[in-house]
Amino acid sequence: LSTPSAIALDPRKMAVTVRFAPSPTGYLHVGNARTALVNWLFARKAQGRFLLRFDDTDVERASIESERAIVEDLRWLGLEPDLAFRQSERIDLYAVWAERLKALGRLYPCYETPEELALKRKIAALGHQPPIYDRAALGLRPSEKAKYEAEGRRPHWRFLLEHREVAWDDLLRGPVAINAGTVSDPVLLRQDGVPLYALSSVVDDIEFGVTHIIRGEDHVTNTAAQIQLFEAFNAPWPQFAHLALLVGARGEGLAKRLKSLSLGELRARGIEPMALASHLARLGTAKPIEPVQTLSELAAGFDLGDFGRAPARFDVAELEALNAKFLHRLPYAMVRERLPEGADEAFWLAVRGNIRTLNEVRDWWRIVEGPVEPVIEDGALIAAARELLPAGVFDERSWTGWTRAIAAATGRKGRALYRPLRLALTGREQGPEMHNLLPLIGRERTLERLSRSAA
Ligand code: GLU
Numbered sequence: 001l002s003t004p005s006a007i008a009l010d011p012r013k014m015a016v017t018v019r020f021a022p023s024p025t026g027y028l029h030v031g032n033a034r035t036a037l038v039n040w041l042f043a044r045k046a047q048g049r050f051l052l053r054f055d056d057t058d059v060e061r062a063s064i065e066s067e068r069a070i071v072e073d074l075r076w077l078g079l080e081p082d083l084a085f086r087q088s089e090r091i092d093l094y095a096v097w098a099e100r101l102k103a104l105g106r107l108y109p110c111y112e113t114p115e116e117l118a119l120k121r122k123i124a125a126l127g128h129q130p131p132i133y134d135r136a137a138l139g140l141r142p143s144e145k146a147k148y149e150a151e152g153r154r155p156h157w158r159f160l161l162e163h164r165e166v167a168w169d170d171l172l173r174g175p176v177a178i179n180a181g182t183v184s185d186p187v188l189l190r191q192d193g194v195p196l197y198a199l200s201s202v203v204d205d206i207e208f209g210v211t212h213i214i215r216g217e218d219h220v221t222n223t224a225a226q227i228q229l230f231e232a233f234n235a236p237w238p239q240f241a242h243l244a245l246l247v248g249a250r251g252e253g254l255a256k257r258l259k260s261l262s263l264g265e266l267r268a269r270g271i272e273p274m275a276l277a278s279h280l281a282r283l284g285t286a287k288p289i290e291p292v293q294t295l296s297e298l299a300a301g302f303d304l305g306d307f308g309r310a311p312a313r314f315d316v317a318e319l320e321a322l323n324a325k326f327l328h329r330l331p332y333a334m335v336r337e338r339l340p341e342g343a344d345e346a347f348w349l350a351v352r353g354n355i356r357t358l359n360e361v362r363d364w365w366r367i368v369e370g371p372v373e374p375v376i377e378d379g380a381l382i383a384a385a386r387e388l389l390p391a392g393v394f395d396e397r398s399w400t401g402w403t404r405a406i407a408a409a410t411g412r413k414g415r416a417l418y419r420p421l422r423l424a425l426t427g428r429e430q431g432p433e434m435h436n437l438l439p440l441i442g443r444e445r446t447l448e449r450l451s452r453s454a455a
Contacts, residue, residue, distance in 0.1 A: 016048025017211050020074075020081075021201065023055045024067035027262035030314055031216070031246045031254060033077060034280040038243060038307075039214050040079045041281060044299035051208060052081035055201065056088045057194055073263040077273045078295050083208075087200045094195035097203045097233070098188060101159065106232050107188060109155030110137035111148040133158070133184035157189040159198065159229065166224040171241035172307055173217070178224035186225045198222065202229040210238050214304070217242040241304055244284055249315035261316070270357025275323040284312030291326035293334065324356040340365040350436035367426050368440045374449045375423035382424050384410050386450040394443055399435035425449050 020036040022028065028036070043050040052074070056062035067086075074081070087094075101107035112120070121131040137158070140148075148155075163181035170176045188199035205213065213223075220242050230237035248254055254261060266276060275291060281298050282289040285306035292298050330352060332345040338358060339348060343365055351364040366372075376382060388405045390398050403421070407413050422434060425446060431437065438446065 015211075016043055016046035017051065017209050018043045018048065018214055019051040019053050019205070019208065019210055020079075021053040021055050021215075022070055023058070023061070024063060024070060025058075025061045026066055027259065027264060028070050028073040029254075029258040029263065030261045030266070030276075030280065031258070033073070033263055033276070034246060034283070035215055035243065036074060036079055037077065037277055037280050038304070041295070041299045041302040042212065042214060042304055044295070045302050048211070049082040050079070051210070052084040053204060053208075054084075054086045054088075055197055056086050057091065057094075057196065057200055059088065059194075062088070069264070076263065076267060077277060087195075087204065090200070090204070091195060093207075094200050094203050095189075095193065098157065098195065098199060101188070101232060102157075104232060106160045107157045108138055108160055108185075109145065110158055110187075111140070111145070111153050111155050112137070113153075130182065131184070132182065135185065154191045156187050156191045158185040159188050159225065159232075161185050161225060161228055166227050168223065168227060168237075168240055170220075171212070171214075171239055171304055172244075173220070173242055173309060176220065176223075178221065180224050180228060183221060183224055186222075198225055198229065202226050202233070205238060206230070206233060206235045212239045212241060214241040214243065216245055218245065243307055244309055244311050246283070246314045247311045249313055249317070251311070251313065254314065261314070266319070269320075270359045271319060271323050272326055272358070275326040276319065278326065279319050279322050282306075283314060284308055284310075289318075289322060291322055291329060293326075293330070320356060327355055327358065328353050342369075346436070347440055350432045350440060354430075354432045364432065367428065367431070368437070370441075370445055370449070372425070372427045372449060374425070374452050375427055376420075377423055378412070378416070378420040381406065381410055381412055381417070381420050382450055385421060385424075386447065389443070389447060389450070392443075394439040394441075394446075396435050396439060399438045402438075 018039040020032075020039045022032055022036075040050045042048075052071075054062070054067055054070075056067070071084070098107060117133075120134065124131050137155075138160075145155075161180040161183060163179075165177050165179050167175065167177040186198040187196055189195055204210070223240055223242070227237050246254055248257065259265070263276075267273075274293060274295070277295060277298060278292045279289055281292075281302065285308065287301075287306055292301075332348045335348060335358070336345075340362060343361070347365070347368065348361075351361060354364065355361055385402070385406050388402060388409060390402055403417060406421075407417055410417075418434070419429070422431070423429065425434070425441060426437065441449075
């Protein structure tokens, strides 16, 4: 990761800048990959910048392995950031911004222990009240604070929200208004002084000149507090766009299945990055989901406003079908390095319509190269086929000429003609067009397979 020095920019003069801000505490899954992709496409379309920010101030949960995996997954998807940085390397800076809030009287110390806070929430729940922090700490007398300090308690610090309506024009949800009085004052500094997400996120969005915050709708409530923070810092706030979340095929939450929906798992299943990107870029829009070959193409047709407000259904089976469709159209030039050694364009064009993942290419390559275990269904037919095998090098017309001659000699036609031949030559009931496969198998191997069948 490159560690930038803080840059103060005037967002009004800035090109589009977006950020993808994962916490490196786990895998990248379809949900956050979609957020990353949408940010990337939005930036690309606007010729802006895409930043990767690791929200890793929570050192107990963040890990370098997870960070590496995220970088790798993003690279696999083709989403290279213009700049990447870690919040953990900017802790001192957030502390400076926190001091500014203290000076403004907007950050106040609280001494409740986690147990005391949990108890307050429980009592609120029993009284059917929302679990909003009661601001008891605001009423502490200096002597009480001194007593806590003497006991060794260290305060955590909360941002004093102004209890008024916060409104913004969400690029996806339209006008949104949240009464800040219905939200707890967010904790910005932990007891140990570590800054928390609400603070560090806003500071970075200001310092890096983020113009658009595109993220999941689970952050809508956070936005109210964040907008008040931007205002407290006297900084213009970015535009917000909250994406409807992904749900499963039957509308269920994806949370429990996130591991199986991790990019690593999908990759292991043979999903192509561009199939995934094509799928995620259109899911939740009314536009058809089509396999697209490059991210640039996806960006050209991208419009943030296409995303609807209803949760988008993610179905692995649909992704797999799209993956197959993607491969069926994939030109040789885009896949050649990943094909088995010796496999040429004719081979790829012959088999691409018969695979669902690229792994299956190896099966067809083995069938072309052999050895194949021929299946004999009709010995007489195979014997005739061997007799009538055309001389010379096979081309795509050989199959038709040959099978016509076999039909004339044996009286077999249709399925009774083609099926035993396919089984004898490939050992399989189905597969690519035989007129394409036959020249790839070649005369020598064909003869050998027929001889073994007839034996
Ligand atoms: N780290 C936060 C998350 O992963 C970032 C949210 C945001 O984009 O502000 O949910």
